[in-house]
Amino acid sequence: MASWYALVAVGLFIAGYILAGSRARAVAGGDYAGMHSLPTYHGLYTASLAFLPALFIFICGSFIAGQLATYSAISALPENIQSDVLRQGAALREAINIVRGGSPAAASAEVQSAAESYGSVLSAGQWATLALGMLAGFGGLSWGLSRVSMNFRARNNFEKLVHGLLWICATIAVLTTVGIVFSVVGETYRFFFDPDIKGKPTVFEFLFGTDWNPQAAMRADQGDIQTAYGFLPLLTGTLLITTIAIVVAGPLGLFSAIYLAEYASPRMRAIAKPILEILAGIPTVVLGFFAALTVAPYIRGWGEAFGLEVASESALAAGVVMGMMIIPFISSLSDDVINAVPQSLRDGAYAMGATKSETIRQVILPAALPGIVSAFMLAISRAIGETMIVVMAAGLAANLTFNPLDAVTTITVQIKTILVGDQEFDSAKTLAAFALGFVLFFVTLVLNFIALKVVQRYREQYD
């Protein structure tokens, strides 16, 4: 259906371009200099007039058709399913799957009938959309054709449309943020305050609870396991791994940056920079594999040689590898700010007889400090939000501990664990993942904001 529509819309565009272009050429009769706009612009303008209404109607039409079809499918379901939010959602998904060509045999009669009404309304809506879209397209096309004349300002009109397109593209970033806020905040609000959701915690229980056990929510029959949504163990786990990562990456990244910026010969830089870039480009799933299969057993063996009990999914392994991941991040940002310190400051320090390291420690680093602090903030925010390394190398058990040799879990691991696989979109468990996502989004936003403010507030102006 969508491909038919695309064919029609592109056909309208091409037809508009060719028809209006040739008409403009006919109107000009060779006197292009006397025409306000070139025939190409007449063509483009008319093509847009034909294409854009068709596109607009397609977007609105498919949305409305989908909503209507969903509504009709719900009303085709029996009363007892309609009243239960969870079962209604499940039946609806099943029906939609049947329409999309899933497994029709397994479904019950009610779902079949819902699927039929969904399918019929959807296809009716789509045909109506196509008809309307073609109508609007032809309307735009003929209107555009009727405006072709010597004095018509086709270029200016077309450029206005292009300007609008540019503006829309630029606001997609804003729309993305709105989408994130809409999805994450909305679901989080439901998690805490929607009366239909059973087994949800209060905000206080969530923020200060020390037990995290969302899985029990799946099995209502196992009454003795208490479902708990205490966020504290996830927070400490995340902070523990992040701390280890920063302890590893902070000195290594900063010293690498200092060496590269102040000591290294151009040849050395030419070798070392790509190495850091390669490290930065390695996908985190690869680092996770390395952490789980190489680093974790190594740390475990090492610990046992000293008589320490090390969990096979220790926080240390995940933290060290995560540190590896952020070394290039810290070093490239610090390198930039160190290089941005004006040469005159260095020269001044040398003139006073300071050695190179004294200059760096007492002049350059203080001058570059806001930038370095902001680099660390961004690195922390990246470590908190990192998923694959901890999913593969850290554990699932929510232990409230600060021992780096124990297994801990993190916010991102829990989001992944809850949301991978089949999920009911209206259960407390699924919504808990969105609440965690909200925490993650909020924390990283605040860290980025602080990083920005630190640079703005404390940056010295040397020029």
Added chain:
Amino acid sequence: MTDLTAGGVNAPAIRRVEFDTEEAKARLRRRYRSEFRFKVYGFAALAVTTTFLLLLLSSIVSKGIPGFFQNVIVTDVLVDAGKIDPEGNGDAATLRAGDYTAIARAALAEAIPGIEGRQLKKELNGLLSSGAGDALREQVLADPSLVGQRVKTQLLLADEADVFLKDSSTTIRTIADTRGIATPTGTTGDVTIFVGANDFADDIAEVKAELKAKAAAIMEAIERRKARGAGPESLKDLEREAADLRIRYEAAATSETLDSKTPSRLVAINGGIVKVKEMTPTLVKGEVIIPLKSTADAAPGTWQIRVYEKPESNRNLNDRGLTFLEALKAKGLVENRFNWAFFTTGDSREAELAGIQGALVGSILTLLVTIGLCLPIGVLAAIYLEEFAPKNRMTELIEININNLAAVPSIVFGLLGLAVFLNFFNLPRSAPLVGGLVLALLVLPTIIIASRAALKSVPPSIREAALGVGASHQQAVFHHVLPLAMPGIMTGTIIGMAHALGETAPLLMIGMIAFIVDVPTSLTQAATVLPVQIFLWSDLPEPAFKMKTAAAIMVLLAVLFVMNGLAIWLRKKFERRW
């Protein structure tokens, strides 16, 4: 009166610094030392980082190289018409449905004749993959006249056998200088072998030494746990195990039972192989794995003792399978070949059959959607912000937004995809379309920032010259500035795509983690991508999948290196200094 007489009474006393006193020299030495130390720290930090990278790459490569190879049995097989085409109608559908596994098994039975008993046959057939007959099927389908003839083909080995051949951690020691005449009591089943000299005395001593070492290790573990305050209850099992071992190694050196926790010992005699279950210095009792040719006496030196150093319980391939495999290897039937099928098949539950084609195609489809969306949108947004945007609050808001989005964790984009694309717009789960949409939003900030930098680097004189000859602002930008910024934009786009190609977490959220065997052919079909495939395989317990994971990682890294290399090449080639 101006202060011309600066050296007057009120001037501060000048502090004299002596440079040639011992104290000053020591101070200078100290400062130079600290200078040297500081420089060493910097170099060490770089060295440690480089070591990390080298460790990572070497660990992946050493694990991954074997994953590209595959052990097969290369042998002549009889394409038995009765098994694939009993009615002789010879059409493709019948030939395709034929029982090629049975043919492969028959070929194996031919290679190691005389194996009887259900259990042993099962172990022998277990060496073959469930797809062992696939190569033969392709051969027969390509040339139906092969039915009824003997054909040279390759039979795929199961992953346990394959991993055993690739992994050198099981050494096989052969003791050939046997001193006594050995007499077996039978050729199949449970047999006893009598030996004229005490050939097994050394073996018994060895086994007892191992038991002793093991008991000592357990005792040490108990002590360590006690020191850490473990209760006596939790140590009971360990203590019992240690006591059992002690009884065994302290007993007189007359008889010893071998179990799966000590190295296995086998006797190769009269063309057959017997697995030792119990031994005294002069006789062994055991189970025949490969039948003996006769019960004749074997002269000293014509029979051998073989020791599989790694205990059976630590291996994935048991003694029987290992023995069969060694026999096949001794006949020269096993070959290690490059596994092209790795690139031409989809995922599978069987490690030896699993390939990455499905994931590769899924990645390509996903990236097509991503680049199709974020290249035009990113470039147009960059043009707007760099060239046309008025200086107002809206523009400022957009710029702050873009910078913030670049730092939002990727998993949050996954949540966005789940809530908006899947649940609100009801797009299909696991589809490359949705994956591409999510990744497009994820890399959009990168592309906008890179494109803005590229546009900014085009000097204003170009724009002004175009405007000067009467071009409109848009004509100046689209006809003159944009083409000059294109190399920079392409470089940024390629780097953004490389980032998207390696991204995993958001795709897990939208369900691209399903087990999918078929290679996807459309944007709305369920699919997976290369990094997710790596994640899925890394979770599986089979060692063969670990090798495949590392091999898939090597493919991913190779693609990423090529993409980044291309970006650097583009930058170098089209870089222009104005």
